[in-house]
Amino acid sequence: MSAPFLSQAFKENAVDALANVELQRALGHVERGFIQKRQKAVDALPEFDALRHEARAIKDHTLSHLDLYLEAFEGKARQAGAEVHWAETAADAREAVLSICRRVGAKTVTKGKSMISEEIGLNAFLEKSEIKPIETDLGEYIIQLRGEPPSHIIAPAVHVNRDQVEADFRRVHTHLDPKRDLADPVSLLSEARATLRDMFLAADVGITGANFLVAETGSSVIVTNEGNGDLTQILPRVHIVLASIEKVVPTLEDVSTLLRVLARSATGQELSVYTTFSTGRRRPGDEDGPEETHVILLDNGRSEMLANEFREMLRCIRCGACMNHCPIYHAIGGHAYGATYVGPMGAVLAPGLFGLENTANLPNASTFCGRCESVCPVEIPLPKLMRHWREREYERHLKPAAERNGLRIWAFLARRPKLYRLATRIGLKALHPFGRRRGRFSSLPLAGGWTGHRDMPAPAKTSFIDQWKARS
Amino acid sequence: MSPENTEHTTASKPRVGLFATCLVDLFRPQVGFAAIKLIEASGCCVEVPENQTCCGQPAYNSGDRSDAAAIAKQVIAIFEDYDYVVVPSGSCAAMIARHYPELFDDAYWARRAMALSAKTYELTAFLYDVMGVRDVEAAFAGNVTYHDACSGLRELNVRDQPRELLKTVDGLAFTELKDADVCCGFGGTFCVKYPEISNAIVTKKTAAIAGSEADTLVAGDLGCLMNMAGKLQREGKHVHARHVAEVLAGMADSPAIGEAE
Numbered sequence A: 001m002s003a004p005f006l007s008q009a010f011k012e013n014a015v016d017a018l019a020n021v022e023l024q025r026a027l028g029h030v031e032r033g034f035i036q037k038r039q040k041a042v043d044a045l046p047e048f049d050a051l052r053h054e055a056r057a058i059k060d061h062t063l064s065h066l067d068l069y070l071e072a073f074e075g076k077a078r079q080a081g082a083e084v085h086w087a088e089t090a091a092d093a094r095e096a097v098l099s100i101c102r103r104v105g106a107k108t109v110t111k112g113k114s115m116i117s118e119e120i121g122l123n124a125f126l127e128k129s130e131i132k133p134i135e136t137d138l139g140e141y142i143i144q145l146r147g148e149p150p151s152h153i154i155a156p157a158v159h160v161n162r163d164q165v166e167a168d169f170r171r172v173h174t175h176l177d178p179k180r181d182l183a184d185p186v187s188l189l190s191e192a193r194a195t196l197r198d199m200f201l202a203a204d205v206g207i208t209g210a211n212f213l214v215a216e217t218g219s220s221v222i223v224t225n226e227g228n229g230d231l232t233q234i235l236p237r238v239h240i241v242l243a244s245i246e247k248v249v250p251t252l253e254d255v256s257t258l259l260r261v262l263a264r265s266a267t268g269q270e271l272s273v274y275t276t277f278s279t280g281r282r283r284p285g286d287e288d289g290p291e292e293t294h295v296i297l298l299d300n301g302r303s304e305m306l307a308n309e310f311r312e313m314l315r316c317i318r319c320g321a322c323m324n325h326c327p328i329y330h331a332i333g334g335h336a337y338g339a340t341y342v343g344p345m346g347a348v349l350a351p352g353l354f355g356l357e358n359t360a361n362l363p364n365a366s367t368f369c370g371r372c373e374s375v376c377p378v379e380i381p382l383p384k385l386m387r388h389w390r391e392r393e394y395e396r397h398l399k400p401a402a403e404r405n406g407l408r409i410w411a412f413l414a415r416r417p418k419l420y421r422l423a424t425r426i427g428l429k430a431l432h433p434f435g436r437r438r439g440r441f442s443s444l445p446l447a448g449g450w451t452g453h454r455d456m457p458a459p460a461k462t463s464f465i466d467q468w469k470a471r472s
Numbered sequence B: 001m002s003p004e005n006t007e008h009t010t011a012s013k014p015r016v017g018l019f020a021t022c023l024v025d026l027f028r029p030q031v032g033f034a035a036i037k038l039i040e041a042s043g044c045c046v047e048v049p050e051n052q053t054c055c056g057q058p059a060y061n062s063g064d065r066s067d068a069a070a071i072a073k074q075v076i077a078i079f080e081d082y083d084y085v086v087v088p089s090g091s092c093a094a095m096i097a098r099h100y101p102e103l104f105d106d107a108y109w110a111r112r113a114m115a116l117s118a119k120t121y122e123l124t125a126f127l128y129d130v131m132g133v134r135d136v137e138a139a140f141a142g143n144v145t146y147h148d149a150c151s152g153l154r155e156l157n158v159r160d161q162p163r164e165l166l167k168t169v170d171g172l173a174f175t176e177l178k179d180a181d182v183c184c185g186f187g188g189t190f191c192v193k194y195p196e197i198s199n200a201i202v203t204k205k206t207a208a209i210a211g212s213e214a215d216t217l218v219a220g221d222l223g224c225l226m227n228m229a230g231k232l233q234r235e236g237k238h239v240h241a242r243h244v245a246e247v248l249a250g251m252a253d254s255p256a257i258g259e260a261e
């Protein structure tokens, strides 16, 4: 049994991440770079907000007829010679990949960047089955060498710095001259290219994800900046597309609208460097293309989300803008979340895919500042959806007892104004003498979470309401 | 003050219910008095219902919908007869104006929540947008910077109103804060549930504040202010923190937040 990366030690991970100097330096680039680039692109397109509404409407429409569009996609893809496999669970999807690989006797598979592959833990599973997966996206390649999960959905190695990449390359590329000069980042890039070129040619199967599936044509669409995805799907004899069911949209026209908001929100580009449409397998007379094409459609909890209060999450087009603008992500990076999907989108998606009991910290670790929602190209109300997870957590009694009890006592009082007045009067009377001299506390019993890092202003001697009553 | 609003007779003056918020009630009563002064000067009469407690945010954001709804019903019943409800806090105002309507499935309470929502405002937005206040009669000698508390900014579009009003205070110099729209790390119970993360976020905020020219930090939410003031003081940074209402009302002569008398 293979499973995706999942850690429940969110709080410990976060503390470690905050103390990790190299990570903190890398996160500084996210905080500045991505935000500025997106802002510039948005400022240059006055109709950007109108486009966001349109993008949202396309996804909402598709989601309310998802079964029809999936069937239409399946029909068209089959007509074009692709085989379509339905996978209800992560295990089903892994098995589908494995049985194709086994049937064609595959030893190596090249892979374009695919978050679904991460979600189902495909690499570890293939390795166990003695099939060698090779990531061809530079970022994915780097984290594969390091044995790490991605820390960002569009920039999987954003936590890694140049020196670390050099060290990894020297460690793994032992067939090369140990004295070679890798000081220039470009030399790292060419070394990766050269290494990967041989792999592309040796691979029996190429696996890619899909940014979109097009119902009217049966095509899958990927966007990349490196072109590695194209080689992955064209060179090997067999091409497998791994996609989750909410990736389908009705028409090519819809894809073009979504592409306009996707690239701008993700990297501030007008369009990614490569946008590749592939439809079915190689036809007689085609110069290249795979002899076999498979599309694996993964559900893995999504049908359930479609029917409940989390449906809006399925609009997500995986641009990464929400994490790029998230103060929590800026502070701790992606790995601390302990799940394939990170940042605000991960905080909503991960509990749906991997179980709330395994991911309960994620929707709680948010200040609800709302910056994610304000930049999301498909207007997903991420804070509201995180709150819905907290509601389920509360209903299912998953919250720690101390928090639950504290909340109960407070709510009990807040609902009884007379008692509340009395209790606060007593509280103020007790606290005021201690805080009066300095106007604040530097430590307070039961408030260590606050006073561990900052002073606590002293409360008033008499509450506002009591003072007001005394005056009037 | 805008002249058309000062000419109301008492009978025709809008009746405003002040929702003071639990933090102002317990930690900083002068914000309540400053708010009253500002609302009255804008041409309204103000009442402070004494059975108010809290808006219910702690329950709502902790996933406890039933307590949140019970508290919301209480607030609705207390405040629904006023012409307006004004709140010196963006997040508590947003709780009432944006979230109360989402709390109820039954049409009867949903309708009452909607009605209250439509007349509930954050203080500076009420003064500027509803009452048309364009300048205040106040003086403040100091260089002030403003932090946009998240809920007010993103849920209620409170951005220009406090800045415009602050700029009319005599003697006040205004400095824009770098990343003013980025969260301060308070987040209600977040700051005690995830203290290290909250600390990392507020540390960036206090660095931006200390790096500005300002000697005074103002904001419209007491929770965020207590967080930032507490951090500034822990770090020994000499910037005073005050609620925007105190400065606008000319009532900024008492000790700043967390400072001794």
Ligand code: SF4
Pocket (backbone or CB within 6 Å): A265, A315, A316, A317, A318, A319, A320, A321, A322, A323, A345, A372, A375, A376, A377, A378, A379, A380
């Ligand atoms: S939730 Fe929105 S902002 Fe975040 S990745 Fe998805 S589409 Fe992008």
